[in-house]
Amino acid sequence: MGDKAHTHPGAAGRARAADRPASVRNVVLVGHSGSGKTTLVEALALTAGAVNRAGRVEDGGTVSDYDEIEHRQQRSVQLSLVPLEWGGYKINLLDTPGYADFVGELRAGLRAADAALFVVSAAQEAEAVDGATRTVWEECAAVGMPRAIIVTHLDTARTGFDEMTRVCGRIFGGDDPDAVLPLYLPVHGPEGPDGHAPATGLVGLLTRQVFDYSSGERRETPPGPGELPLIDEARDRLIEGIIAESEDETLMDRYLSGGEVDPKTLIGDLEKAVTRGIFHPVLAAAPAPPGARQGLGTVELLDLIAAGFPSPLERPAPAITTPRGAPRPAVPCDPQGPLVAEIVKTASDPYVGRISLVRVFSGTLRPDEPVHVSGHGPTGRGNGGRGNGGRASRETDERTGALSSPFGKQQRILGHCVAGDLACVGKLSGAETGDTLSDTDDPLLVAPWSMPDPLLPLAVQAHSKADEDKLSQGLARLVAEDPTMRLEQNPETRQVVLWCLGEAHLDVALDRLRSRYGVHVDAVPFKVALRETFGGSATGRGRHVKQSGGHGQFAICEIEVEPLAPGSGVEFVDKVVGGAVPRQFIPSVEKGIRAQAARGVAAGRPLVDIRVTLLDGKAHSVDSSDAAFQTAGALALRDAAGEVSVHLLEPVAEVQVLVPDEYVGAVMSDLSGRRGRVVGTEQAGAGRTLVRAEVPEVEIGRYAVDLRSVTHGTGRFSRAYARHEPVPPAVADRLREQEGVLA
Secondary structure (H helix, E strand, O other), X not given: OOOOOOOOOOHHHHHHHHHOHHHEEEEEEEOOOOOOHHHHHHXXXXXXXXXXXXXXXXXXXXXXXXXXXXXXXOOOOOOEEEEEEXXXXXXXEEEOOOOHHHHHHHHHHHHHOOEEEEEEEHHHXXXXXXXXXXXXXXXXXXXXXXEEEEEEOHHHOOOOHHHHHXXXXXXXXXXXXXXXXXXXXXXXXXXXXXXXXXXXXEEEOOOOOEEEOOOOOOEEEOOOOOOHHHXXXXXXXXXXXXXXXXXXXXXXXXXXXXXXXXXXHHHHHHHHHHHOOOOEEEEEOOOOOOOOOOOOOHHHHHHHHHHHOOOHHHXXXXXXXXXXOOEEOOOOOOOOOOOXXXXXXXXXXXXXXXXXXEEXXXXXXXXXXXXXXXXXXXXXXXXXXXXXXXXXXXXXXXXXXXXXXXXXXXXXXXXXXXXXXXXXXXXXXXXXXXXXXXXXXXXXEEOOOOOOOOOEEEEEXXXXXXXXXXXXXXXXXXXXXXXXXXXXXXXXXXXEXXXXXXXXXXXXXXXXXXXXXXXXXXXXXXXXXXXXXXXXXXXXXXXXXXXXOXXXXXXXXXXXXXXXXXXOOEEEEXXXXXXXXXXXXXXXXXXXXXXXXXXXXXXXXXXXXXXXEEEEEEOOOOOOOHHHHHHHHHHHHHHHHOOOOEEEEEEEEEEEEEEEHHHHHHHHHHHHHOOOEEEEEEEEEOOEEEEEEEEEHHHOOOHHHHHHHHOOOXXXXXXXXXXXXXXXXXXXXXXXXXXXXXX
């Protein structure tokens, strides 16, 4: 691994690699924003010969960041696939955004991948491993996904490679830091004027060979006499770490007794330990200097991916059911098996329409063939599909369009895509991210992956009349492409609300609406669903008497209103005696009262939790009508409201916050400052605490952003509606002032 002959297959070799699941490697890059993932992908593409010149993120010229939004923001905002060929293997690199707002793209990349590269920056010391990256590491560990660690930015490092290795061992190794060890050590050249000695090569700890990159091409040289003691110290620790994870229990005895262990045996055991996800090598990498073909460590990293990371044959496929939820046996990664594929990303192209990035788990996907599409829908694709019990909520047959392999803006046409590989499919107009493609005569459904709930609201309205006609379609397309967005049309506030993961997520959504769909919107203040209720009992009289020639209008009713327990709604009771209100008009009174309650009586919010009793009234044999008694009922309710205080009610949410133990105090203090009531805490394991609280919804509109700040990106929360409660008078005045409503 890293010490092999390096060959670049021709067209025939590439075709064979793409047709054999054993020769496919699907690798996702994980790391915080600015860690160097996209630059690393560019360097690997240059070394593999996929590009002739490496682009720069700052110039908007990389293969991964090809979207105009990414050019403007100079950062990744979406998942991108970069396929490479190396030594007879097809390597699918999945570059993911590092910013927390785009974690949905990261989740999709993890779903499509069989192994992960965690990219950390030496320029930011221990801050290179943020809380979100640690969480993803733990999630990968829980499912046994193989992982390696790549240290970048050694040329501008505040921290040396050795120190970064110790940091990674402490953070990622946990109880077993010897499971996180370097395979190579950097070799440094002479110091420059700034006192910094740049890394010019690597030394392999198992082979004791130096790989010199100073000429821009990798050359193999023997180590100098002064380098051997440093090599041997690190080499001994690496060998002990490999032997500790070896399946051959005799190796440790031989090693401790002074016997020589064959390097080929060590390399074989290392590859097995990496594939099993129990050993995590640390490597250094850097982009090639201008005019060079190979960047520091890129050859070693490509060799590690090819030899040490598993093929799709070695990783289990997700659970499979029928669309009705009946379990099915696991499908093998076999090109001849039944078709099972999953859409991991959906995008729209202005020229070819909708494009779906698909991971094929079984069978072979071909263009222009009918497939069955099963989808979990918006309630099933978040939170692990718990919303609909794992059953399909959308089923249809479609015909696949052209298959292609993406490379930046280019789409390279494919004849087919076998099990284990990834490809783009065109013209699946009804399919969305997370949907399953299967044979039409044997529909199947892949279990959904976990997605965070979008909890940051943005209320929008069309900028102009022309935008109104395109707004609903544009928003629907956004939500179909991104399962971490949710669209809500709130009937109480009469607002169109786009729920996202954070402010950067919102910015990208609005940018795409403008640039991709030509829809301009204005952001308006988000409103919570306030309501009203009576503060006490009251009576009211509604008199609607008019005479304007011909049939007049005559209706009088008298009511009593009593407050009820929260959640009771509006009750109507008829206690009219003696036919004062004819029986046919009593439903009219009720209808008028309910209509007025829906409109509100003080702040223009729905009136709830009251019992209205119709006591008496008067009618006219000619002039009374359904409309007249509806009006009288509404007037009576308004009259009663004038005799008693009307309380404003606000929605209260049950909030659950999962945070590392060190942030529990800060989170509880922050919740108290939001008028929240902490109702309990419990240990959630792995050094985390679950804080449960009840908080007014008006106070947590931006909590998705604020919690990230309080916990340095390590906290997560969920919210669910609990009930409506009276608003404190001071807060009620503020809310009325904000919404321009006078009590």
